Amino acid sequence: xxxxxxCLELLKRDDVKNEFRKxxxxxxxxxxxxxxxIIMYGLLLFILNLAILIxxxxxxxxxxx
Numbered sequence: 802x803x804x805x806x807x808c809l810e811l812l813k814r815d816d817v818k819n820e821f822r823k824x825x826x827x828x829x830x831x832x833x834x835x836x837x838x839i840i841m842y843g844l845l846l847f848i849l850n851l852a853i854l855i856x857x858x859x860x861x862x863x864x865x866x
Contacts, residue, residue, distance in 0.1 A: 811817055 821825075
């Protein structure tokens with residue numbers, strides 16, 4: 802029996818599955834605020850880049866006319 806097969810047999814046990822679920826739920830609860838902060842940061846960067854692009858286009862239209 803190889804190591805991979807032994808690991809797969811171990812992961813099939815219900816107590817190991819429950820422990821992994823508990824671990825992942827704890828990790829997700831700890832990481833969740835950071836995910837929201839990253840999404841808000843990305844949204845803010847998108848809005849700022851869009852504003853800069855609009856200002857650049859308006860400025861170029863004024864210069865060329």
